[in-house]
Amino acid sequence: MSIRVFRWRAIGPLLLFALLGAVLWVLFADRIARRSAEKIGTAIVGAKVEIQALHINLANGDVTVRGLTVASPHEALKNLLQADELLADIDVLPLLEKKIVIDRLAANGLRFGTPRATDGRVPGSPESSVSGRVMGEARDWAQRFQVPALQLATGKIDVATLDPRRLSAIPAAEALSARADSSRRAWQTGLDSLRLAATLDSATATLARLRTARATDLAALNEARRAIDQLKQARNRVTTLERRVTGGLAELRAGVAGLDSAKQRDYAFARGLLKLPSLDAPEIGIALFAPTAVAQFQRALYWTQLARAHMPPGLLPRADAGPPRARRSGSTVRFPREHALPGFLLRTAELSFQLDPTASPPKSYAGRLTGLTSDPALYGRPTLFEASAPAVTAGAMLDHVHATARDTAGATVQGVRIPVFQLASLPMRLDPGQGTVQLGFTLRGDTIRARWAVRSTHVAWARDSSASGSTVTDLLWRTLSGISDLQVDAGVTGTLTQPRLSVRSNLDEAIAARLRAMMGEEVAAAERRLRAEVDRQVDPAIAPVRPRVTVLQTDVTKRLAEQRGRLDQAQKDLEARLRELTRIRLP
Amino acid sequence: MLTIVKLLQSLIKALHSEGTPGQLAAGIALGAILGLTPLVSLHNVLIFALIVMLNVSFAGGMVGWALFVPVGFLLDPLFDWIGRTLLFTPAFTPFFTSLYNTPVVPLTNFNNTVTLGSLVFAVVFFVPLYFATRWAVTRYRATIGERVRQSKWYRAVTASKLYNVYRLFRPEA
Numbered sequence: 196m197s198i199r200v201f202r203w204r205a206i207g208p209l210l211l212f213a214l215l216g217a218v219l220w221v222l223f224a225d226r227i228a229r230r231s232a233e234k235i236g237t238a239i240v241g242a243k244v245e246i247q248a249l250h251i252n253l254a255n256g257d258v259t260v261r262g263l264t265v266a267s268p269h270e271a272l273k274n275l276l277q278a279d280e281l282l283a284d285i286d287v288l289p290l291l292e293k294k295i296v297i298d299r300l301a302a303n304g305l306r307f308g309t310p311r312a313t314d315g316r317v318p319g320s321p322e323s324s325v326s327g328r329v330m331g332e333a334r335d336w337a338q339r340f341q342v343p344a345l346q347l348a349t350g351k352i353d354v355a356t357l358d359p360r361r362l363s364a365i366p367a368a369e370a371l372s373a374r375a376d377s378s379r380r381a382w383q384t385g386l387d388s389l390r391l392a393a394t395l396d397s398a399t400a401t402l403a404r405l406r407t408a409r410a411t412d413l414a415a416l417n418e419a420r421r422a423i424d425q426l427k428q429a430r431n432r433v434t435t436l437e438r439r440v441t442g443g444l445a446e447l448r449a450g451v452a453g454l455d456s457a458k459q460r461d462y463a464f465a466r467g468l469l470k471l472p473s474l475d476a477p478e479i480g481i482a483l484f485a486p487t488a489v490a491q492f493q494r495a496l497y498w499t500q501l502a503r504a505h506m507p508p509g510l511l512p513r514a515d516a517g518p519p520r521a522r523r524s525g526s527t528v529r530f531p532r533e534h535a536l537p538g539f540l541l542r543t544a545e546l547s548f549q550l551d552p553t554a555s556p557p558k559s560y561a562g563r564l565t566g567l568t569s570d571p572a573l574y575g576r577p578t579l580f581e582a583s584a585p586a587v588t589a590g591a592m593l594d595h596v597h598a599t600a601r602d603t604a605g606a607t608v609q610g611v612r613i614p615v616f617q618l619a620s621l622p623m624r625l626d627p628g629q630g631t632v633q634l635g636f637t638l639r640g641d642t643i644r645a646r647w648a649v650r651s652t653h654v655a656w657a658r659d660s661s662a663s664g665s666t667v668t669d670l671l672w673r674t675l676s677g678i679s680d681l682q683v684d685a686g687v688t689g690t691l692t693q694p695r696l697s698v699r700s701n702l703d704e705a706i707a708a709r710l711r712a713m714m715g716e717e718v719a720a721a722e723r724r725l726r727a728e729v730d731r732q733v734d735p736a737i738a739p740v741r742p743r744v745t746v747l748q749t750d751v752t753k754r755l756a757e758q759r760g761r762l763d764q765a766q767k768d769l770e771a772r773l774r775e776l777t778r779i780r781l782p
Numbered sequence: 783m784l785t786i787v788k789l790l791q792s793l794i795k796a797l798h799s800e801g802t803p804g805q806l807a808a809g810i811a812l813g814a815i816l817g818l819t820p821l822v823s824l825h826n827v828l829i830f831a832l833i834v835m836l837n838v839s840f841a842g843g844m845v846g847w848a849l850f851v852p853v854g855f856l857l858d859p860l861f862d863w864i865g866r867t868l869l870f871t872p873a874f875t876p877f878f879t880s881l882y883n884t885p886v887v888p889l890t891n892f893n894n895t896v897t898l899g900s901l902v903f904a905v906v907f908f909v910p911l912y913f914a915t916r917w918a919v920t921r922y923r924a925t926i927g928e929r930v931r932q933s934k935w936y937r938a939v940t941a942s943k944l945y946n947v948y949r950l951f952r953p954e955a
Contacts, residue, residue, distance in 0.1 A: 199837050200836060200837055201835055201836065201837060202835060202837045205834045205835055206835070208834070209831060209834050209835065212834075288885075291886050291889070292882075292883060292884070292885050292886075292888050293888035293889055294888075512869070512870070512875060512878070512879075514869075514870075514895075517894045517895070517896065518894075520820060520822075522820055522854065522855060522858055522896065523858035523859070523861075523896050524896070525858075525861075525862045525865060525894050525895035525896030525897070526862075526866065526894070527891070527893055527894045527895075528869045528870070528878075528893045528894075528895070529882070529893065530875065530878050530879040530881075530882035530883070530893065531879075531882075532879045532880075532882070532883045535883045
């Protein structure tokens with residue numbers, strides 16, 4: 196019995212099934228594409244991407260998106276952008292390679308920073324999503340900046356506990372005292388070892404015999420000369436000891452002087468324990484504006500790093516997380532090939548946007564984006580963005596063509612509504628009104644250079660009614676509320692791992708001068724208290740050392756002088772008697 | 783519960799169909815590919831077309847699919863490992879690069895670790911599964927198959943309306 200291989204009568208149902216699939220495609224392709232676009236967009240941005248309508252016309256290679264809303268990944272109730280309509284002219288054939296190539300995109304009615312009713316952030320876990328990982332890295336980077344708190348709200352000066360173990364004068368005094376004792380013992384031993392008493396006794400006895408001797412008594416004369424030699428040797432030993440003592444005493448005196456230096460150091464250390472409000476203008480700038488400035492830089496870093504993650508340099512295979520599904524997603528590996536099309540390429544986009552939708556009438560601007568691609572090495576040119584209009588200049592270049600990525604972005608917007616600043620550490624708000632905002636951001640490899648500047652000439656101040664006022668804040672309020680212009684310049688330089696932040700503003704010097712005037716006397720009083728505390732702890736240790744060294748110096752010097760005097764006197768007596776005996780007397 | 787009942791129904795029908803043990807085993811083995819690999823993949827359209835077009839047991843294909851879906855879920859970590867190993871083997875990179883840049887092929891999601899790993903596993907598993915199933919069906923029919931066919935509940939199953947639909951795709955002798 197032969198069995199047929201094909202079931203020909205199933206062709207009909209199979210064709211019917213295929214037809215059904217085609218009908219379903221016609222009916223649901225737009226919906227499926229819209230949901231896929233929302234899902235992919237949300238995964239890339241790290242915030243909700245919503246599309247009201249999406250229509251694919253494969254015959255003409257057109258895709259139309261209406262009502263695009265991209266939520267901000269940084270602010271809960273704010274959109275990153277909204278677009279009325281996006282018209283994309285796509286290449287159809289690359290779709291067969293699962294590649295999306297958009298020749299031209301026209302984006303109309305773009306609006307930035309519009310409010311939204313619900314939180315659009317999608318917190319992705321750092322392990323499973325690129326946006327979650329990049330967000331975490333940007334947050335960690337921002338936390339590297341130690342922003343000092345400006346303790347102006349109370350203006351209180353605090354003094355930490357002075358730990359005697361950390362004072363240097365006390366151990367120095369103890370060491371000097373011990374050294375004085377050991378020197379005294381050493382010198383006493385030296386004096387004893389001179390054996391001067393025996394030499395002097397011998398000289399005295401010789402002198403006594405010499406008084407009764409005659410000039411012809413040669414033995415007595417020789418004995419006298421030997422005694423004089425012994426006296427000279429003894430004096431040499433005394434001289435040697437004197438040199439040692441002089442050196443030792445000089446060291447002890449230096450030690451005493453060192454106690455004064457140690458005490459000065461202790462004063463300086465104690466001053467360091469004063470928790471003073473910062474009086475330096477640059478530090479005040481950092482304390483006031485660093486949180487806002489760092490937030491701007493953090494956002495710029497997030498978008499740059501996100502671009503690097505999705506537009507990596509090089510042609511090596513690389514893995515991304517697979518599509519979300521009930522089963523394990525796995526990883527999807529891309530295999531870019533030279534001279535082939537990138538997985539995604541947007542050749543040109545013409546953007547029409549509004550920066551301040553609340554303005555009446557809203558001002559429209561135009562921009563152009565070229566070469567946005569998932570494989571910059573294949574495309575071979577950097578991604579460029581430029582927008583210019585009266586009062587607006589913006590540009591960006593993402594150059595991931597080579598191994599070391601170079602990303603640059605800059606924008607200057609004039610006459611834009613600047614958000615209100617809640618000044619850190621101060622119970623007051625600063626409303627800059629309309630002004631100029633500049634942002635420059637460059638990331639070469641991991642070397643960062645960024646600048647954020649704000650200029651305004653119509654500043655309005657508001658004081659928090661809930662905060663309790665202190666003398667300091669009252670005075671600062673009077674100082675600051677009279678300032679009508681604002682100039683803030685913030686910058687970051689260095690590497691991503693070791694960034695350096697600087698912030699300057701025209702408010703800094705005003706606050707610093709006012710603080711110096713107000714806090715100066717209080718600071719001086721606090722310093723006096725600390726010096727007194729240092730004296731109280733150090734002086735009992737230092738006080739006995741100084742007289743001990745003085746007494747030792749006097750005692751040793753005196754004893755050495757006495758010994759030397761006795762030796763000199765004995766030698767003098769002997770020499771006089773010798774001269775007397777040996778003098779030639781003429782008849 | 784209904785799914786399990788339907789699965790049993792399909793299994794019983796398939797076991798007692800007019801098809802040979804080889805046709806039933808081939809259907810189950812092809813259905814296993816559907817179950818082991820992620821369903822929404824282009825290669826599964828081809829597998830489904832084969833189940834429909836080839837003279838194999840359609841019910842066997844559906845049973846194989848249903849039986850191996852949970853197995854696929856369980857073995858996903860293994861598939862992920864197999865796919866990752868293959869895709870990141872430098873010797874295969876030129877081959878995969880060619881495939882990746884060939885029209886239509888990327889639509890199969892072959893470059894996904896789980897998809898590739900499960901497909902490779904299912905293809906390798908196809909032959910032993912076919913022979914094991916064919917032997918098992920032969921043994922079943924030779925031992926207790928006839929008694930089951932005579933039972934009341936079997937007649938109840940075969941009398942249902944679904945059976946008529948099934949007959950459209952039953953293997954032809």
